[in-house]
Amino acid sequence: MEEEKKESLNFIEQMIEKDLESGKHTSVVTRFPPEPNGYLHIGHAKSICLNFGLAQNYGGICNLRFDDTNPEKEDTEYVDSIKNDIKWLGFDWDDREYYASDYFDQLYEMAIKLIKKGFAYVDDLPADEFNKLKGTPTEPGTPSPYRDRSIEENLDLFGRMKEGDFKEGERVLRAKIDLSSPNMHMRDPILYRIKHMDHHRTGSDWCIYPTYDFAHGQSDSIENITHSLCTLEFEVHRPLYNWLIKELEIYPSEQTEFARLNLSYTVVSKRKLRELVEGNYVNGWDDPRMPTISGIKRRGFTPESIREFVRKTGVAKRDGLNDVALLEHAVREDLNAKTNRVFGIMDPLKLIITNWPEDKVEMLPAVNNPGDESAGSREMAFTRELYVDQADFMEDPPSPKKWYRLGPDREVRLKFGYIIKCTGFKKADDGTIEEIYAEYDPNTKSGHDTSGKKVKGTLGWVSAQHNINAEIRLYDRLFLSENMNDIDDDFKNHLNPDSLEINTKAVLEESLKNAKVGDQVQFERIGYFRVDEDSTPDKLVFNRTITLRDNWAKG
Numbered sequence: 282m283e284e285e286k287k288e289s290l291n292f293i294e295q296m297i298e299k300d301l302e303s304g305k306h307t308s309v310v311t312r313f314p315p316e317p318n319g320y321l322h323i324g325h326a327k328s329i330c331l332n333f334g335l336a337q338n339y340g341g342i343c344n345l346r347f348d349d350t351n352p353e354k355e356d357t358e359y360v361d362s363i364k365n366d367i368k369w370l371g372f373d374w375d376d377r378e379y380y381a382s383d384y385f386d387q388l389y390e391m392a393i394k395l396i397k398k399g400f401a402y403v404d405d406l407p408a409d410e411f412n413k414l415k416g417t418p419t420e421p422g423t424p425s426p427y428r429d430r431s432i433e434e435n436l437d438l439f440g441r442m443k444e445g446d447f448k449e450g451e452r453v454l455r456a457k458i459d460l461s462s463p464n465m466h467m468r469d470p471i472l473y474r475i476k477h478m479d480h481h482r483t484g485s486d487w488c489i490y491p492t493y494d495f496a497h498g499q500s501d502s503i504e505n506i507t508h509s510l511c512t513l514e515f516e517v518h519r520p521l522y523n524w525l526i527k528e529l530e531i532y533p534s535e536q537t538e539f540a541r542l543n544l545s546y547t548v549v550s551k552r553k554l555r556e557l558v559e560g561n562y563v564n565g566w567d568d569p570r571m572p573t574i575s576g577i578k579r580r581g582f583t584p585e586s587i588r589e590f591v592r593k594t595g596v597a598k599r600d601g602l603n604d605v606a607l608l609e610h611a612v613r614e615d616l617n618a619k620t621n622r623v624f625g626i627m628d629p630l631k632l633i634i635t636n637w638p639e640d641k642v643e644m645l646p647a648v649n650n651p652g653d654e655s656a657g658s659r660e661m662a663f664t665r666e667l668y669v670d671q672a673d674f675m676e677d678p679p680s681p682k683k684w685y686r687l688g689p690d691r692e693v694r695l696k697f698g699y700i701i702k703c704t705g706f707k708k709a710d711d712g713t714i715e716e717i718y719a720e721y722d723p724n725t726k727s728g729h730d731t732s733g734k735k736v737k738g739t740l741g742w743v744s745a746q747h748n749i750n751a752e753i754r755l756y757d758r759l760f761l762s763e764n765m766n767d768i769d770d771d772f773k774n775h776l777n778p779d780s781l782e783i784n785t786k787a788v789l790e791e792s793l794k795n796a797k798v799g800d801q802v803q804f805e806r807i808g809y810f811r812v813d814e815d816s817t818p819d820k821l822v823f824n825r826t827i828t829l830r831d832n833w834a835k836g
């Protein structure tokens with residue numbers, strides 16, 4: 282048993298268990314470190330589930346830390362959305378809401394310490410000139426003429442950088458490491474740069490800001506993070522991460538990298554998603570077509586399905602591409618269990634039951650969820666005039682073995698109602714079918730059928746008098762190319778022009794008139810839908826979360 286459990290652990294869990302067993306750590310402290318420069322996306326969900334999930338499983342804690350060291354791109358709007366998204370996913374950081382900017386004083390002191398140890402210097406070389414001297418991975422770099430400044434001069438100049446004596450780009454603080462290292466990040470990386478810019482939290486207190494490399498590892502260390510998990514692109518930063526910890530003699534957090542989540546037909550990069558928002562290719566960060574957490578929430582994906590999807594994708598050491606169908610499958614599974622079935626006719630065709638009295642309304646019980654008795658039932662008004670879907674009728678259908686729905690003389694059951702037989706239809710000059718006519722058999726009432734009749738087709742329907750209209754937004758994939766990391770041209774060339782279709786002619790069963798924003802239903806045979814925030818008291822707006830089955834299947 283024990284062996285089996287070990288094998289199913291991913292490599293990070295194995296590492297953690299080893300660290301706990303050996304006594305290297307007595308508890309697990311992780312963190313989720315977003316930069317508040319955009320909305321979180323499904324890729325971040327992976328990092329969130331991993332960091333918070335590990336803390337949960339091993340009885341540890343996970344901090345939320347905003348990595349806010351780039352004042353020009355960051356904003357409190359993003360801070361707020363990030364917090365909402367993490368909570369929505371089902372995780373909690375209690376009172377451990379931290380900001381790298383809260384550590385600016387400590388980071389400054391650490392920089393002073395490095396200068397005093399002779400491990401950092403103020404460089405006056407403009408960036409492009411430094412880059413010319415920097416060499417290539419196979420050729421060592423040439424030292425900047427300012428590299429051997431005295432400690433006193435460095436302390437003085439760094440202090441004056443902080444006081445605002447210099448212009449942006451005029452000077453930087455660099456670590457003095459190794460100009461011949463094959464790892465370019467070790468060739469005197471920048472630790473501090475001048476930015477005469479207000480910060481969303483520290484206001485005008487600072488005009489020098491630490492770089493990612495100088496802020497991230499030290500923030501981990503300040504928070505006693507035991508396992509600092511990040512995506513593979515930071516692997517090359519790890520030697521610098523470790524060097525800083527060693528030279529600063531601070532708590533030795535350890536960085537471990539895992540593969541990013543990449544999804545087919547999807548872009549997971551804040552920068553690109555921002556481009557879509559700012560260029561009005563979509564209607565905001567929470568457009569239901571967006572892979573942002575706020576977008577998929579509005580679309581109707583559930584936190585449970587996202588957590589399940591992330592679990593299934595596992596934790597890998599090499600980048601790959603996950604099939605978006607796996608995510609959609611998780612959503613369907615979850616919604617199938619949770620949602621009530623209702624009738625919605627997307628493309629209405631009037632059906633007149635000619636032997637049903639003009640004014641008679643019969644209320645028929647309809648089961649809400651066949652898989653969940655506790656969901657109960659509702660009543661549907663059955664009247665002489667109904668709507669079925671245009672797609673449910675064919676003027677000249679193939680044999681009854683191939684076509685179970687309506688056509689002249691064909692019989693079907695109207696779900697929860699009666700068996701009807703089509704007796705005729707009315708056609709407009711342009712060839713469209715305007716109305717169809719049928720007769721019902723009173724002995725075939727659902728649940729009380731004494732007729733012995735057997736029909737193969739069962740149709741959804743809605744009363745022509747007792748129904749509501751709604752706006753139905755049908756979404757398709759936002760991008761047409763499977764691997765959006767593997768394209769050479771502008772990613773926006775791959776946008777699906779038909780990713781949003783708006784249906785305003787649909788009619789829905791009357792029971793939906795009290796639906797509230799956030800309610801989720803399954804329109805029988807059509808798909809899962811969620812009531813959108815754009816709904817008004819006069820008009821409900823539904824988002825199609827996902828079709829019932831994968832109708833995207835290739836070939």
Ligand code: ATP
Pocket residue numbers: 313314315316317323324325327328510511512540541542543549550551552
């Ligand atoms: P983007 O590339 O979209 O801008 P980012 O990495 O710059 O993302 P951050 O806010 O810095 O965004 O990310 C916070 C955390 O989420 C980091 O630890 C990062 O490694 C992780 N993360 C970002 N994208 C993914 C992804 N696609 N899969 C897994 N983890 C991710």
Ligand code: MG
Pocket residue numbers: 316
């Ligand atoms: Mg980042």
